[in-house]
Amino acid sequence: MLEKYLKFFKSGQSAANDTPSAAQHEVTAVLDAATRGGYADAAAMLQRFIGRQPILDSNSQIVGYELKIRDHSLLPEAAEEAARRRIQDEMLAISVIDLDFQQALGNKLTFISVAPSMLDNPVLEQLPKHKVVLGICLPETVDETLLARCRQLVALGIPLALDDFEYRPDYEPFLKISTYVKLDAARYDALTLGQRVAEIRSKAAPQLVACKVETDDAFDAYRQLSFSLFQGYYFTHLQPSAPHRLDNNRLHVIELLNLVMNRAELAELEEKVKLDPGLTYKLLNFINSPANGLQQKIRSIGHVLTLLGYDQLYRWLTLLLFTSASADGRSRTLLKSALVRARFTETLGKDKFKPAEQGGLFIVGIFSLLDALLNVPMEQALARLNLPQAVVDALVRQSGVYAPYLQLALACENFDQDAIARCAAACGLDADAVNVTHVNALIWGEGLDV
Helix, strand or coil: CHHHHHHHHHCCCCCCCCCCCHHHHHHHHHHHHHHHCCHHHHHHHCCCCCEEEEEECCCCCEEEEEEECCCHHHCCCCHHHHHHHHHHHHHHHHHHHCHHHHHHHCCCEEEEECCHHHCCCHHHHHCCCCCEEEEECCCCCCCHHHHHHHHHHHHCCCCEEECCCCCCHHHHHHHHHCCEEEEEHHHCCHHHHHHHHHHHHCCCCCEEEEECCCCHHHHHHHHHCCCCEEECCHHHCCCCCCCCCCCHHHHHHHHHHHHHHCCCCHHHHHHHHHCCHHHHHHHHHHHCCHHHCCCCCCCCHHHHHHHHHHHHHHHHHHHHHHHCCCCCHHHHHHHHHHHHHHHHHHHHCCCCCCHHHHHHHHHHHHHCCHHHHHCCCHHHHHCCCCCCHHHHHHHHHCCCCCHHHHHHHHHHHCCCHHHHHHHHHHCCCCHHHHHHHHHHHHHHHHHCCC
16 A cells, blocks of 8 residues: 555655645655655555444445544644654545445445545545545634635535534534534433534534444434434444344254365255255355356356365355345344455465465454354354364454454454554564455455345
């Protein structure tokens, strides 16, 4: 990513224009200082990792993702740090301009947040129209120049989001042109939050996004308060008041998974699958997805095993654990998240493990949400599956050879730069490798027909 950014910057398409601003001069100075010692020094100076969180609607369906390289609230105000922030904002903007990324997301939105000082950067005008939502935290002092630039970007088809918003009269013009308003709902009690919502609704009608939604109770409460979008990982947590979801369909899939793991004879596998025509249909539908790039249609379980082998068949059977029951929005969202984790962990570790051990990385990733899917503790969720000990250790005890890769995936979902850096170092990976793999995993997951 850094190399792509440097190329973009030096080409004159980014911050460098005919009359650079003071902020742009600072960016150039930081880049010059970073590159004088060579590319390695520049890379070390700008080591920042992309984090990802889904944005969900009231049916727990993913409508978009927020991508973030840094936590804006934790950065110091020094001039050099402001320049670095600008570089990081540019790197993030450039990463979502990528055509493959936007094509993979389809009609899903991408939310990114930048510092207000970044708004004058011409690179923002290249963002895909109506697909990338630009978020800003309004500064204490706003002026007509900032408002005019925001209006210009909105007119160009770039929706605006106000981050961590609290109403003030001088913010009202920004509120009226914003499509989204994001509130850190966890900061307020129910009464205060209701007052904040009423204030906003009395002045404009943006879509309200509740951030840091971590429980189903919170999700239900915010939904009652007219929030239409929700950001957080409440859907990955157990629901103590709800029944478990280990039904007969899923038990059948688990039986098949164990047969495949034990390398059962083809005839035995086919006999088991024939007992459930619906299961056969779903499995073949998954495998024949265009994202798999197979040259011919697969029409039977025997054909599956002949072409794909036991390992690939096992992977696709794991998908059916998420969809073998009612195809509710929550299960599909869990599956999408699990697939991205699985691809992410597998790709990061592909050069670190022997071929026979690499499959465990995918299994660790996709089963990391099995407890939330079945609504039972992880140890109980895995009890019926005949899994390798290294996989069980990573999922239950967060230990063993696969654990650092899973922990890295989790850290990337939580915008935790320190944890990401620590886990990446444990895996022997730098920010560039992690970021490229992260974005590619998201592209791959979105390309699957699930």
